[in-house]
Amino acid sequence: MNNAVWIWYPGDFEIYHGMKQNFRREERGLGWPAFWKMDDWRKNLRFFRKYELAKPEVFTVHGCGVGHVQVNGQKYPLEKKITLPAGKHLIEVFIGNMTGLPSIYVESRLAQVKNLNDTETASIHSDATWGVDDFLEAVPVGTSSLYTRREQDPGEVEYEEIRVQPQSVVEKDGGTLIDFGQMVDGSPFLTLTDQCTFTIIYGESEDEALDPVYCYYKEENATVGTELRKRAFRYIYLPEIKPTEVQAYAVHQRVPLKRRASFSCGDDVINKIWEVSARTYALCSGLFFIDGIKRDRWIWSGDAYQSMMINPYLYFDKEIDKRTSRALRGNTEIRQHINTIVDYTMLWLISIQNEYMMDGDIAYVREMYPKMEAVMDLLFSQTDEHGLVRGRERDWIYIDWADIDKDGPISAEQVLLWKCCKVMAHCAELLAEEGMSEVGASGELHINQDIAILHGIQSTPVLGPDGRPLPADHVAPLDAPLLEEMRARLRDDATYYGEKADALRQAILDYYWDEEKGALIDSFTSGKRNVTRHANIFAVLFDFANAAQKEQIRKNVFYNEKVPQITTPYFKFFELDALGEMGDLDAIWETLHSYWGGMLERGAVTFWELFDPRQEGREQYGMYGDPFGKSLCHAWGASPIYLLGKYFLGVRPTSPGYKTYEVKPALQYWDKLDCKVPVGDKTVHIELNDGTLKISED
């Protein structure tokens, strides 16, 4: 047997499923596809691979789509056993698919097996060493560890299903209210004593389930056989049905992701916060990081940025980050900002460096680099005479729901742009130094089909689905002059972006650093010299500010009560992260108890999109002018996982891919610890007992 996997055009799996995800929003009986440009997956592909067989082999191609196999120019149908003699062969597979994801799975066996104990394996199988083209450039294929079996269809998500029993079933206003005691993203299954049609009202809260008008989801005229679509709920309410007339359970559906961290300390509130955060995070992590399970169910770049920060402290799952990034970014050409938001495009770019710090995967940086370059071209195309980025007519300059003075170009966007230049310079250097050594790629970092076939070049490290390198017999180095040319080009890129960063830093300080206020102001064009926390938080977080400036920001902004408080958990994440970076853990510790502890006191089983302790009763579920507009299971609510892991357990990488990392628990907060945090493929175990700290790795 050989480690075959499903293969497709790289990035298209994510574009395809990302679109499905972004089309799945539902609100009071209407569908709500996301309001931005959606890139398309390719429909017509040619897969190819050269093999040199030592012995005859028999292989079969399974395909999602219409098409055929060609071996050395001879055509065969899909699904047919094809026998090849020893020697060199070019296998090509042509696949078209308009409604699903065009993809193939190739498997083989030796033509003559002498006995069943024969351990020799055949070599023909679909994996990352194949190439693909859409009849334009050839590139290495895309794969996923989730799609390794022939009987799968990469166009469909395979969910793991978990049966959930009701926690309580009570009569309410003549109907039945069922509380599953936890958030479910799936469907209820009902058995009724009477054959009748009925209504199901869903609720994240009891109030929502009891409100037939303002609830988000409602199924009317249901029967026992009705196939209910996947929805998020904790409660369901069945009007006019008595508890004795119904039996119910729910089936929760999830994409399997493995929790690799655990947390236990002497503070039960903190333990509960960690656990509820982990559950919240799990619910908002499927094929992609989404914002919330009831609403919007969309892939938002700013939210995903934060989910990617949390990821190493819970799953350390390398694939979900990449799936999410690819889905957000789409194809190389970019004309509209990600989710239409300028700052979200920049956070997307910055996240590529974060991902690299997490797993050290240079091949991924190489894959993304042309898409990052296209982003920079777009951003630079909208800078003014000072090099400051401005929004175009239909761009959304978001930053946060806050009273930011958005006159002219605003400072928070410039700090992000500066950080993007730094990231680009870093990635270009990385690729020039190490990224090109193992592979061949054309000047556009795409391999050319003819070069690829002639030289057997590929531009991803040849890893099997198990992550181990496959035999490298089909990898040949690019010829030295071309490789050197590419390196030189990347070094030029690094210089270019470095200079851009320096010039921009000076412009930011010239235009936005207000000496009198000792802080960055929002806008220099309005004359208002308004200070908000946002740009200053980014300045600390991305190390834009020097040590003296950080001190001023701390005093004049962070601990200045005249500067309006951050109100959204989205930006609260950045603020607490900045405080953490500055070592101000007390402020974080206090917020953990008041904000997240406050939600627990309200009986939260997952963390909310927003929590305002002044709101009570039904009022606490409203948002955006909608009585149940607030999502009660929102990914950014899970940030305690990150804050606790990074600042209070003190685990962080000190080189890419956690080749080196540090563990510096903030011992003043703990009397007892029994925690595990993943560090690459290994896990660090932190134990504190009776004043003795034990740190071990396994």
Next chain:
Amino acid sequence: MNNAVWIWYPGDFEIYHGMKQNFRREERGLGWPAFWKMDDWRKNLRFFRKYELAKPEVFTVHGCGVGHVQVNGQKYPLEKKITLPAGKHLIEVFIGNMTGLPSIYVESRLAQVKNLNDTETASIHSDATWGVDDFLEAVPVGTSSLYTRREQDPGEVEYEEIRVQPQSVVEKDGGTLIDFGQMVDGSPFLTLTDQCTFTIIYGESEDEALDPVYCYYKEENATVGTELRKRAFRYIYLPEIKPTEVQAYAVHQRVPLKRRASFSCGDDVINKIWEVSARTYALCSGLFFIDGIKRDRWIWSGDAYQSMMINPYLYFDKEIDKRTSRALRGNTEIRQHINTIVDYTMLWLISIQNEYMMDGDIAYVREMYPKMEAVMDLLFSQTDEHGLVRGRERDWIYIDWADIDKDGPISAEQVLLWKCCKVMAHCAELLAEEGMSEVGASGELHINQDIAILHGIQSTPVLGPDGRPLPADHVAPLDAPLLEEMRARLRDDATYYGEKADALRQAILDYYWDEEKGALIDSFTSGKRNVTRHANIFAVLFDFANAAQKEQIRKNVFYNEKVPQITTPYFKFFELDALGEMGDLDAIWETLHSYWGGMLERGAVTFWELFDPRQEGREQYGMYGDPFGKSLCHAWGASPIYLLGKYFLGVRPTSPGYKTYEVKPALQYWDKLDCKVPVGDKTVHIELNDGTLKISED
């Protein structure tokens, strides 16, 4: 009632169905999607229209896809009756569809109808006056006269079905051979006395139906209930089934197109040639012009170019030309030549002018102009220091299956490029003069969404599905300065392309016109001075050669037996057309009888891809090294329709859209005529009886 039609993103209907068409090829049990880059239709759209209602109206939006309606920012589900008071309203419809064509149908009625005889109609309905965007530029929607009913799905083709009875059913080699006496593109329906599984072998010829190995289509293990896919055949053979055991009929499926010409003369062979041509053409004309019904079933630009020439002499159907052109060209960006063939891209561009001569539709020229410009940019990007176009690495320089000396840039491609420059100059002038007067468009000839909403601008003439102008109350002129700027830009374009054409003409004469040979040579780089007919035919056909040069070409090429004969019907079309343009009708007349008459003598019920009178028996069905590789129903076989109509009946437009036209029958060939030829919306009737010619229009 109001004339609602289905609306979609312009061009996407054609991209979607064109891809379906190009994925439909089948060969001996395998699928064969076309081997070129396929552009994608958009999946996520916003439709919009402003209305000012005199009275309250109730409207409903039907959608293919998921989504919702927004009226003045308020959301409603699809399929819901929405009542609006009198006054101004902005209606927006958001639709996402991953597997079909995102499209909507909007209909309304007055909210209060006083009595049933009330003739007032409501105004809200989907038609060409709506706008659409993919969250980038807004453009006027696309429509089709084929999709006017609410219950339709624009993602599905509605075929007209025609039942065909067998012409003969005979026993052959222990099985049953059924001859339907005509080509069918559809499915056989069988009733068997025994319930059993059986095999169906299809054939365009009897030989093919009797060859279970080399036949193109075969259905094995069929049962009476098996749903058979649409295939082309005249014969079916059922092995091991006796004629007494089976009853059969076939259902032919066609897209309704109306034959508007008729032909009757005193020469029965010519009458038969015309009729069989018309049948052949009908079979190869569906949503699009395809090459053949058995093979390839693809939309080829060179073949379509010729089908478009034939169209005014049989259907005068304006929509099939445009559908085909849009499908061939895809989206505006172009990186690969159409069907990968450089000359096919150029023929595509030239066909836009032909289409304009046929129907005078300036809006269509305006729609295509940005796509034509992108083509020119691509072509110019591959010209050398002399301005001559060369193929890139993966480009196909086709011209014809012939021994053309293809060293360096070749002359036939240059003549096409010259013609393209002339067409561009003409179209730019046209648009500058008349094309912009009625409409508003941005500098890129796309309307901008904001401008559109604010000013109610649209860039197509406001026609209802019946072709009549709709009330123009939502059309406002662009402000004068912008309009003038656009006109100036188009005049610049015209000058630019005119100068390009002149320079290229000089280069072609300098490099390819061989004074000694009195003809264009294929290549100037090889030193062989090889002359083929191809470039010289184009030089005559596109009026590149002046009168003296044409005379030389006639003598030195056309009637020079040392210059190899054209062997393909594809290029034979161009050659006969060139002869016709030069008035050499005898040569055409002779070819009609020998070539097309020759096929009739072989019992052809449709005209073939190729006919070689030297081939007999089974051999005559082979092509491309395949025993049944030849298509026996091929669109370019229908060219007699064009040749007879244009040169022998002498009907041709003398101004765009047949506003003026001429009828000059070549009377020396006729003793009797009773023919009708469409001329725009009217028809010209040509009658010749007893030496009296009568020409009338109705």
